[in-house]
Amino acid sequence: MSTLPMRAAALGYAVDGVTLLHDLSFELQAGGPTVLLGSNGAGKSLTLRLCHGLLAPTSGTIEWRAETPGTQAMVFQRPVMLRRSTVANVEYVLGVRGLPKTRARDVLDRVGLAPLAHRAARALSVGEQQRLALARAWALEPEVLFLDEPAASLDPAASHAVEEIIRAMDGAGTKIVMATHDLSQARRLAGEVLFLHAGRLLESGPADAFFAEPRTEEARAFLRGELTW
Amino acid sequence: MQTTLEAFAAAGRLVVSFDAELREIVGRSLAVSVSAVALAAAVGLPFGAWLAVARFRGRRAAVALLDALIGVPPVVVGLFVYLLFTSYGPLGSWGWLHSVKAMVVAQVLVVFPMVATFTRQAVEALWDEYADQLRSLGVTPRQAIPTLLYDARPQLVTILLAGFGRAIGEVGAVFIVGGNIAHATRVMTTAIALETSKGDLELALGLGLVLIAIAIVVHLAAHLLRRRERAA
Numbered sequence: 001m002s003t004l005p006m007r008a009a010a011l012g013y014a015v016d017g018v019t020l021l022h023d024l025s026f027e028l029q030a031g032g033p034t035v036l037l038g039s040n041g042a043g044k045s046l047t048l049r050l051c052h053g054l055l056a057p058t059s060g061t062i063e064w065r066a067e068t069p070g071t072q073a074m075v076f077q078r079p080v081m082l083r084r085s086t087v088a089n090v091e092y093v094l095g096v097r098g099l100p101k102t103r104a105r106d107v108l109d110r111v112g113l114a115p116l117a118h119r120a121a122r123a124l125s126v127g128e129q130q131r132l133a134l135a136r137a138w139a140l141e142p143e144v145l146f147l148d149e150p151a152a153s154l155d156p157a158a159s160h161a162v163e164e165i166i167r168a169m170d171g172a173g174t175k176i177v178m179a180t181h182d183l184s185q186a187r188r189l190a191g192e193v194l195f196l197h198a199g200r201l202l203e204s205g206p207a208d209a210f211f212a213e214p215r216t217e218e219a220r221a222f223l224r225g226e227l228t229w
Numbered sequence: 230m231q232t233t234l235e236a237f238a239a240a241g242r243l244v245v246s247f248d249a250e251l252r253e254i255v256g257r258s259l260a261v262s263v264s265a266v267a268l269a270a271a272v273g274l275p276f277g278a279w280l281a282v283a284r285f286r287g288r289r290a291a292v293a294l295l296d297a298l299i300g301v302p303p304v305v306v307g308l309f310v311y312l313l314f315t316s317y318g319p320l321g322s323w324g325w326l327h328s329v330k331a332m333v334v335a336q337v338l339v340v341f342p343m344v345a346t347f348t349r350q351a352v353e354a355l356w357d358e359y360a361d362q363l364r365s366l367g368v369t370p371r372q373a374i375p376t377l378l379y380d381a382r383p384q385l386v387t388i389l390l391a392g393f394g395r396a397i398g399e400v401g402a403v404f405i406v407g408g409n410i411a412h413a414t415r416v417m418t419t420a421i422a423l424e425t426s427k428g429d430l431e432l433a434l435g436l437g438l439v440l441i442a443i444a445i446v447v448h449l450a451a452h453l454l455r456r457r458e459r460a461a
Contacts, residue, residue: 080362082359092376
């Protein structure tokens with residue numbers, strides 16, 4: 001049974017009395033990429049972490065259709081590289097999930113890192129490290145992949161490579177849920193947009209409609225590039 | 230009457246000729262300290278790593294206590310172990326006082342707080358970086374311990390080298406619990422103390438040279454490891 005859809009109902013998160021997320025309700029359905037769009041501090045990362053289960057909401061609920069362990073993966077803004085070789089990084093996550101380690105080679109090939117398989121992962125460039133982080137996630141063949149600004153600190157070429165991998169994973173049937181503040185990246189990848197502003201979900205719906213006719217003033221300002229916080 | 234210069238020359242000859250008595254004492258020293266560091270590592274590495282990832286009431290106190298124990302002078306540790314193994318002590322019936330075993334116990338206690346504390350610091354730094362990724366994979370903090378120890382291995386080797394340096398150069402604890410008995414519990418540091426007080430500088434200096442050589446080798450090894458780590 002598929003783990004999707006996921007339903008978030010009246011999701012809230014507060015730290016020390018400061019509410020960072022207010023009352024978010026939305027659904028993640030199987031299908032094209034869902035992009036969480038918004039400025040820095042809008043609550044995108046927090047929402048991803050709550051969905052992935054790294055944090056527990058202080059109010060509201062998250063419900064998956066089936067809570068099957070091992071069906072999700074997450075890639076972070078700053079890739080976490082284990083102090084091992086490139087291929088050992090992939091083999092490690094396969095080992096944790098009890099999957100055959102022979103997959104590692106194949107997946108490194110798919111992200112173009114096969115020639116660097118035996119290089120120390122921490123000696124890779126930032127772009128290569130992010131590709132390795134994606135390869136590690138891909139090796140697990142997750143049903144849902146959460147990505148937190150995966151290309152935020154990358155140059156255009158590395159960013160393009162990362163987008164290609166995300167597109168390929170989407171094509172292979174993984175549900176992509178990605179946070180970004182990069183408008184052009186969102187336009188290229190999004191099937192559906194969740195627009196967050198100041199800890200609130202202001203708009204959600206098909207990407208085409210959102211970009212063509214944003215309903216809120218905040219979204220219009222964001223699309224004009226005027227929303228700087 | 231021996232001059233200092235002659236003593237140095239004689240000491241040099243002792244080392245170069247690999248004198249039997251010198252060899253025996255050096256061998257025992259190495260055996261005691263290597264065993265002590267190995268035992269301290271066997272417990273201290275996992276314990277330090279566990280302290281780094283565990284969250285429980287009193288953790289901060291445990292961390293502070295372990296940290297403070299580093300500062301306990303070895304001679305006091307020796308006194309404590311002496312009281313443990315002396316004939317009227319709780320473990321007196323074991324007959325370990327003035328044995329190599331008691332010396333190993335004393336050095337384990339001297340080295341353990343240092344190994345455990347520095348391991349905790351190294352693993353804590355790594356856990357800060359890894360926690361989200363490992364939790365995302367479904368790895369619990371306890372399951373993460375082997376991963377963290379493996380990935381912190383360059384720092385851990387440096388820590389163990391430092392522990393060995395402290396053990397091999399330590400005199401107070403092994404003197405008290407070992408008793409500096411010839412052909413039984415005499416090690417480099419206690420022999421140096423005895424021979425010097427007897428006025429026999431030759432063996433003392435010879436052992437001193439060996440200790441200096443060991444210290445240099447250990448520090449060089451630690452230095453090279455750090456450089457290799459930085460390069461990677």
